[in-house]
Amino acid sequence: MNTYVPSPPSIEKLQLLSRYADYLFRERFNELVQEYEQRFRELDLPLSRIYARLEEADLSREMQRFWREFLQGMQVDEPSSLILRSIERWKNDQHPILRKAEIEPADLLGMSHLRKDILLRFITGFAHDAQELVLLVREINAYFNSWETQAIDLYTQLLREQVRADHLLIERVNHTIPGAIYIFDQQLFRNIYSNGKLPEVIGYSSEELNALGETAIAQLIHPDDVLLVKEHLEKNQMLKDGEVSTTRYRIRNPQGIYHWFANHVAVFRRNENGEVLQTIGITLSVDEEQKQAEASRRSETLYRQAEELAHIGNFHWNPQTGQLQWSDELYRIFEVDPHQTPSVALAEMICHPEDLKMVRNQAERLIREGNKVDFTHRIITNGRHKIVRMRARLQPENEELWIVGTVQDVTEKQHLIHKLQEKDILHQQAEELANMGGWIWNLQTGQVEWTTQMYHIYGLDPDIPLEQDPFPRFVHPDDRERMQLVKEKILREGKSDHNFRIVLPNGKIRNLHTIARLFTDAEGKPSHIIGAEQDVTEKQQILHQLQESETLYKQAQSLANLGNWSMDVKTRQIHWSEQMYRIFEIEGGGPPTLDVWLTYLDKEEGEAALAYYEECLREKKTYDRIHQIRLHNGKLKTIHRKGEFIYDAQGEAVRMIGTTQDITAEYNVQQELKENQKFIQQIADASPTILYLFDAEEQSIQYINREIFFVLGYLPDEIIGAEKNVTRLLYHPDDYHLLPGRKESGRGFNEADTMMQYECRMRYKDGSFRWVLVREIVFSTSKDGKIKQILGTALDINRRKEMERTILQNTVLLEQSNASLEEFAYVASHDLKEPLRKISTFGDRLVSTQGDRLNPEGKLYLQKIVDASQRMQTMISDLLSISMIRGNTAFEPFSLQSILEEVQQTLEHKIEMLDAEVITDKLPETKVIPSQFRQLFQNLMSNSLKFVKPGTRPRLEVRYELISPSAASHFGMLHAGPSHKIEFSDNGIGFENEFAGKIFAIFQRLHGRSEYEGSGIGLAICKKIVEHHGGVIFAQGIPGEGATFTILLPA
């Protein structure tokens, strides 16, 4: 098992592979490319799609190019730089056919697998023995392992870059949004993400807020808004998908100042029970907006004040004593001389004669029933008609019964009311206007008197007397200080016009608009303040909402390429905003009607859209559709159209107001994404490797492609369905320890981004095991760095493993057989020679001690016995030396020239005796076992010197040349590199060519022992030696003319 380390593994020069590459290039190139091309076509890899676009000839050319470069490169370069170059080319997007981003992991593994396979296919033609075979297979494996490792590494790196780019985009989007975006965990009650704008927007960082936890509400939220915020939080837990909950409230910044914020919240994540786990929110500062709202409200009330408040007077009347007091304002309303003493008579005098009876009745009813009265009547002052509103009630005072009341000049208001009543829409407003409460605050006694309406506004029972100063109890804590200032202002300036808030007994907050005026007594000392209050809560809310929607709408439009439109339901006339023209890319005009708009859609969609519109109209629901439109310039666009109906009082839809958003880009991206997903899915299914996603938390496989069926016989659903048991189902128990992130193994990833590679056994459905090569990377981690998902591939390497095992077995067998052969040879050399030596020695002794007593025949026989036993000893020695030519001795670079010279010296005596002519080329240096080559050369040269032709001067030539692989192959030398060719030729007796093969056999003799000495094993030894060096030897002879022995050795 290998653990992948990011730095490229160094592969030393792959000697054998380099030679093999040369062999393939020179000998098998066309065959190899053809095979590769055929196999490639059968392969179903992602990149096959790209290659399928090529012309056949181009494809062939490309494959030839690849192999040419690969095979040549392998001879010239370090493998590691060859790999590096191929990877660099990919990284720099210089591949002639493939784009950088088109390469998938399946391609890398698949191509590597295929190339390796192709290389392995031709191996037997090259390698000569098991050792070389094993070595070459190992080198090929080493090369491709290294290549795969680096390729996958690069691929991961590219993926990571892409993710980084996406991440950057999201970051940028985050920063362009004007608000603070955050993700809030409902259970942890903290923000788990924010775009970093919280400090800028509200003045606190996400961490600071999280540190406050739930106390943040009490500490930072305006007391009036606390309830609202709590409701908001509760409501967020009930949110439906796609629903946005919006709240506005005030947050105190670190400087202690409250600012208004709008908070829009939607669901981000749910648990499996559908409960909301996390919400995503955006907080926008709406202070400006709020100020605008207040400003407009102020102007509203200013108008009202001007109209009304100056015209309230009050009176204090004891019906029993007839005592009557008037306020100054009443003099003004009644337009009587302020020096006149107020009296009922005076009041009755002013009263319109037609209303006098009614007024008296009201007064009597008030005295009789103790109820409050509230009525209007006409008065005539200075010949002018006025309408006044009279409100009065009984008030016991020191066992006397007093009537207190106010008189309000409502002449103008009445006019207004009449006018307003004509206009239906304003009718309601007019009524509201009349709804005012009045009060008198006696500065000397501290007594406060209220009108009934005041009680209504404050939510109190009018029958319960007021305490001395009821205001402090009601005024909103935050406004108390300001109210003190207002009071001082009234005392200073004589009047005030202000807003403030009260908290009702039921906890509700009302906004009140008050106009107050200071009255002085005769001495000019402030005596009392009279005020009128109006509940403007709803008014404010309406305004507020209006402002809010206006702002949001503007924001949305500018941000989101959003146009808006409205349509008259009856006439189907459409009005467009400017943005709409931009979306539809026209200068002006636009669709005057719905029907014209529909022509932007194709016929079928147009009909569907119309039907949908009518359905919305009928069922009073929101119009929300995505349409494909064709612009007049032929361009296709995707738009998102949303619309709401506006209904009249009768509930009839009159207008439709809506937005249209150009989502062409988003739509295209979405389509592309869908396509990509499908594409990835198909690749995964088509991939010849098993691909899976392992969930480390659940300990189960979440996804697995169909390849599992072909490799292990399971259907993907069986694997996914195995859940927690999947590891035990699929893997060999002895291999559990290899698997990272599995409960069964306890093995982890070294680093989160390491790729793990290991070979392990997986269980086939029938219970047998198969070898697979597994690569795994961490696909996702949780925030605390724990591995969540592991992405893995498993490649079926069972065949390779079996082959490796077979080779290993053969090697072991071979070693065993060699060992036993050696054992045999040793025994033979010792034990077999022992009796022979005895025969020889004692025979010899017999001859020397008893020789005299034997007759000549007996001596001859004895001599024959001795000779035969000695010959047999020689043969045994020779056999032994043949068997010794193998194995353990190391090959070393050695000069063949020096060996040749040495042998010549050894044979010098014989050469001189025969007067033989020896001509030699200079021999090269090469890797040999020197002792064996000494024997080889000696045997060959002795041979030539032995089989000399009588009567001819012996001539011996040693020729050398370096030959190409193709030339060597003519001699049956299947070697990819060049070869040394050494020829020993003589002019001796030669031999019939039909015996050329036979002469290398052990104990094979072409001549009788009597003619030429020797055991007949010399050439057998030569053959063994040459073959042990990976070469070939063969002989050619012409009887009577000479013989040539040719040796070919891999250079």
Next chain:
Amino acid sequence: MKISHHIVIVDDDADDREIVRDAFASLTASFEYTFLENGDRLIEFLEQSGGATAPSLILLDLNMPGKDGRDTLHEIKKDERFHQIPVVIFTTSSSIRDRKMAYELGANCFVTKPDTFNKLIELAESIRRLWLQ
């Protein structure tokens, strides 16, 4: 006075013991001989004789039942009392491996048993010249 040399011949093969003795006997010098069958006997013999009456030469066969020549050689050559006694390995084996092993263990000479008596006499004479003067 003629110095009498003491040669110990260790060989499980009685024939060989005799032939070797004959070969040495044919030389002009006179020798004292001790014949032993294997390494165990040799070690016993050396222990008894102590350092004082150490033999002049040991001819040691390699392949013997009981303690073989290899172990015996090893023991003699690492024992300070005996390691100076020349040991000639006298064996049927002509294997390079055995030869190398013997020299590594400290053998003074490695001789393959010759297959004629004459050669054996020549060998005995060489040994005498080299080790017994």
